[in-house]
Amino acid sequence: MIKFKNSGITPENIYKKRRSFIKSIGLGASTLAMSTIPFVNKSLASERDKLTSYKDITTYNNYYEFGTSKSDPYRNSQIFKTSPWDIAIEGEVEKPIKLSMEEISEMFISEERIYRLRCVEGWSMVIPWMGFSLSKLLSKVNPTNKAKFVEFESVYDPAQMKGQRYPVLNWPYNEGLRIDEAMHPLTTVVTGLYGKKLPNQNGAPLRIFIPWKYGFKSAKAIVKIKFVENMPTSSWMWASPREYGFYSNVNPNVDHPRWSQATERIIGEGVWAPRVKTLMFNGYGDEVASLYSGMDLKKNF
Amino acid sequence: MSRYSKTLVFFLSLWPIYVISYQIIFNKLGPEPVDRIINHFGEWTLIFILLTLSMTPLKKITKSAEWIKFRRMLGLFTFFYASIHMLSYVGLDYRFDFEPLINDVLKKKFIFIGFSAWLLLIPLAVTSSERMVRLLKQNWKKIHRLIYIIGVFGVLHYIWLSKTIFFKPLIFLIILVILLLFRIKITRSASKI
Numbered sequence: 001m002i003k004f005k006n007s008g009i010t011p012e013n014i015y016k017k018r019r020s021f022i023k024s025i026g027l028g029a030s031t032l033a034m035s036t037i038p039f040v041n042k043s044l045a046s047e048r049d050k051l052t053s054y055k056d057i058t059t060y061n062n063y064y065e066f067g068t069s070k071s072d073p074y075r076n077s078q079i080f081k082t083s084p085w086d087i088a089i090e091g092e093v094e095k096p097i098k099l100s101m102e103e104i105s106e107m108f109i110s111e112e113r114i115y116r117l118r119c120v121e122g123w124s125m126v127i128p129w130m131g132f133s134l135s136k137l138l139s140k141v142n143p144t145n146k147a148k149f150v151e152f153e154s155v156y157d158p159a160q161m162k163g164q165r166y167p168v169l170n171w172p173y174n175e176g177l178r179i180d181e182a183m184h185p186l187t188t189v190v191t192g193l194y195g196k197k198l199p200n201q202n203g204a205p206l207r208i209f210i211p212w213k214y215g216f217k218s219a220k221a222i223v224k225i226k227f228v229e230n231m232p233t234s235s236w237m238w239a240s241p242r243e244y245g246f247y248s249n250v251n252p253n254v255d256h257p258r259w260s261q262a263t264e265r266i267i268g269e270g271v272w273a274p275r276v277k278t279l280m281f282n283g284y285g286d287e288v289a290s291l292y293s294g295m296d297l298k299k300n301f
Numbered sequence: 302m303s304r305y306s307k308t309l310v311f312f313l314s315l316w317p318i319y320v321i322s323y324q325i326i327f328n329k330l331g332p333e334p335v336d337r338i339i340n341h342f343g344e345w346t347l348i349f350i351l352l353t354l355s356m357t358p359l360k361k362i363t364k365s366a367e368w369i370k371f372r373r374m375l376g377l378f379t380f381f382y383a384s385i386h387m388l389s390y391v392g393l394d395y396r397f398d399f400e401p402l403i404n405d406v407l408k409k410k411f412i413f414i415g416f417s418a419w420l421l422l423i424p425l426a427v428t429s430s431e432r433m434v435r436l437l438k439q440n441w442k443k444i445h446r447l448i449y450i451i452g453v454f455g456v457l458h459y460i461w462l463s464k465t466i467f468f469k470p471l472i473f474l475i476i477l478v479i480l481l482l483f484r485i486k487i488t489r490s491a492s493k494i
Binding site: 056068071123168240259262263265268270 | 325330331332333334335336338393394395396401404405408409410411461462464465466467468
């Protein structure tokens with residue numbers, strides 16, 4: 001079990017009031033109050049940073065293991081068993097380890113992290129995750145000098161995951177990061193959202209979240225983290241290398257062959273809300289742009 | 302009964318409008334309402350293309366000419382829903398902001414082919430009246446064979462916009478292929494006679 005005291009769970013409406021209260025003092029007392037919330041974008045008062053509702057976050061998901069329609073993950077994941085659950089950290093490391101979810105939640109304290117999520121399909125959400133930096137988890141092992149990349153493997157369990165019975169993607173779901181990207185403090189191990197335990201449809205019991213990359217980079221229900229020498233081929237790269245690159249940084253200047261990435265639609269804003277401009281690195285450029293200095297991001301999309 | 306059949310088909314063909322009106326009024330469009338509206342009318346356009354294409358085969362199978370009287374109406378409904386589909390994309394999603402739209406049409410092959418299909422529907426809608434049939438004589442048939450190309454374009458539009466192998470576009474493809482095969486059979490058996 002992930003350790004959140006019951007009393008620590010805040011109902012969504014109170015949660016939102018608290019947020020708007022923090023926002024209002026934040027606006028009054030300038031950025032001083034703001035700086036207590038980690039990594040919140042400067043334009044906090046704008047629509048762009050209004051939290052997406054718990055309902056939308058938990059019923060509108062891309063999680064093909066449970067089906068390809070947006071409502072499938074919520075519908076088909078409720079009886080999914082997330083306990084017992086072990087995560088292996090292996091590959092180019094001195095001593096591979098295996099940690100249970102219990103051990104992980106004892107070792108690391110999950111904090112609230114509000115990040116924007118930008119899907120490659122052109123929509124976005126703002127999600128109050130609970131989690132901690134992946135670097136903390138990775139520091140439990142010593143990578144060898146061969147290690148250059150980190151690979152994430154999601155669970156393979158077609159008995160419980162309907163979608164895996166069809167060759168929609170190259171199962172199990174596979175994603176990867178360069179080591180410096182994986183060690184970046186914004187790269188988060190997620191264990192919950194809205195102060196609650198992570199729902200199954202959002203990747204329980206444990207997923208990663210990389211706020212400056214398109215959503216599909218953030219693998220769900222992870223069972224294996226592997227240090228490797230060569231750039232991993234992710235499931236989406238297997239499916240269509242022309243459309244999905246290894247980096248997949250949010251970039252309004254590089255179009256996906258099927259969708260323009262210049263703008264996005266904010267989930268929950270209603271029929272009449274206009275699209276908004278997509279920000280480079282999803283607005284986290286100040287923190288992460290230096291990771292890619294000197295790289296041609298059109299080529300390394 | 303058959304006197305009212307056309308009226309009945311007309312009101313049944315408005316089904317997609319009833320559904321979307323209900324969803325708008327009772328706020329059931331879901332988290333991405335614009336996408337929902339566009340997809341709804343896109344899917345119904347394809348269904349109406351297939352329905353339109355089914356009338357001639359049904360005539361052959363049932364040996365009843367009854368079906369043909371619905372063909373024009375179903376064809377016009379195809380154009381009607383294709384237009385709402387296109388307009389909701391242009392107007393509701395992109396707010397008539399033509400710069401990104403033109404960019405989309407030229408660069409994204411699924412939008413290019415979808416837009417082409419809609420353009421090809423225009424001459425069919427314009428020449429749908431009884432007067433036009435008489436005026437164009439043999440040419441009318443030739444023009445209206447465009448519907449086969451439109452059907453193929455429409456299904457390709459759906460296949461190309463899907464992220465991976467999806468079930469629904471494949472169903473549309475299979476039905477379309479069956480309906481088109483009927484044509485080959487029909488013309489063959491007709492040429493034998």
